[in-house]
Amino acid sequence: MWNPTREGTHDTSPVTRRARSLAAALSAALFASSAVARAEPLGAGAATEPPSPPPAPTLSVASSPPAASTRPSESSACGAAGLERVAEAARRGTVRITTHTQWGAGFLVDDTHVVTHVSVVERPFRLRVHARDDLSIGAKVVFTDAFERIAILELDAPIPGKALELATSAPAIGSEVVAIGVSVDFGTREDRFPAHRRGLVSDRDDDQLAIDALVGMNHTGGPLLDCQGHVVGILVPSPSWRAAGETPMSHAVPVGKIREARASVGKTPYQSRPGINIGLETMFAGQFEPGRGFIGATVGIPILFAEQWEFLPRFGAFAQVPAESDLHLPIGRTDTLRLVGDMRIGYRIPLVSAPATVSLVPSIGAGWNWDFTQEKTYSLVLEDPTCMNPAAACTFRMVENKQEAWTQAGALFVGLGMHVHAMTFGYELRVLPSPDVKFIHQLSLGLSTF
Secondary structure, three states, rough: OOHHHHHHEEEEOOHHHHHHHHHHHHHHHHHHHHHHHHHHHHHOOOOOOOOOOOOOOOOOOOOOOOOOOOOOOHHHHOOOHHHHHHHHHHHHHHEEEEOOOOOOEEEEOOOOOOEEEEEHHHHOOOEEEEEEOOOEEEEEEEEOOOOOEEEEEOOOOOOOOOOOOOOEEEOOOOOOOEEOOOOOOOOOOOOOOOOOOEEEEEEEEOEEEEEOOOOHHHOOOEEEOOOOOOOEEEEOOOOOOOOOOOOOEEEEEEHHHHHHHHHOOOOOOOOOOOEEOOEEEEEEEEEHHHHHHHEEEEEOOOEEEEEEEEEEEEEEEEEEOOHHHHHOOOOEEEEEEEEEEEEEEEEEEEEEEEOOEEEEEEEEHHHHHHHHEEEEEEEEEOOOOOOOOOOOOEEEEEEEEEHHHHHHEEEEEEEEEEEEEOOOOOOOOEEEOOOOEEEEEEEEEEEOOO
């Protein structure tokens, strides 16, 4: 029987072998061409040839500087390093200035001169400059400018190596600055950053710098520093009030004015101000004497001269406080209105100058007391004195008797008061020598402008 498989397997004729070789070569060629066709759409050749790198970025340089911005540039922003420079300069050259009635800040411009604001040394009695390390040195005012903003003090002894460097020019608008003041524990903590406020220069001209930070009383007279620790201004007192929603704002005298003031020291003799100051004092007071008490108020015009002597004319009014002893039989009441006028002279003894000024004031004085007394008595009077009939009711009426009188008496007194910044407390022993000797104790509490 014929078997095709067997016949093909064992067929070794030359024609058959050539046909088979040709068929195999044709099949291989067809397979290779189809594989290449499938590989090209998938990105053939990427494995053998690495991709080219992306083009390098190019840095474009502006042909002209950018427009000025209201925000500070990187060079005018303090940062951590800049703040450290400011702190080091402030610790070195900031001082506290005290008198017998006030205190403030200042800074050294050389070994023997201190710059501050005029308001700090308005009444320069017992003027002292306190540096760090508990150093306290006497000083005197040697210059004030015509606008009464800058004061320069001369020290009784030099403080070497602590002067602050003045900037060459005022800072640009938008520059960051630091306002330096003195704290309550000034001089006792070397590692503590001084009292400071950071802000930006919001406006400037030749006479004034404006910064968008509100500074306190302890900054008055202190330096305004840039990020390099250079002085760019003197801080002036901030307003005591501002409208609701208003942006905090403070001001400083620019460094150019400081240079002019420093150059003027010694060219003309310094004329000190007259040592007379006039103020206002209001007091609530109580007077106590045997059997009676009064409560009222006084108003005075204190005049401070020679820095420590105080002359005070006063006027006041007191009303008697009702007491049970005012009622008597026949039923009655006594009311007294007391007017006082006197003149007092006292001597201020400074006890503490910072953080609050404290002074003790012993005083003597003389004056007058005017008492307006109104005495009312009431009595019941029978309408019909012959009313003796039990069947009829007797009627009564009340009769008022009024007596008024003015009495005048001289008064001598001694007193002891205490001023704590604007508050004042006092005790007085008043003596009325005639017509009968009378002792009156007076306690008072009030406010004074100095």
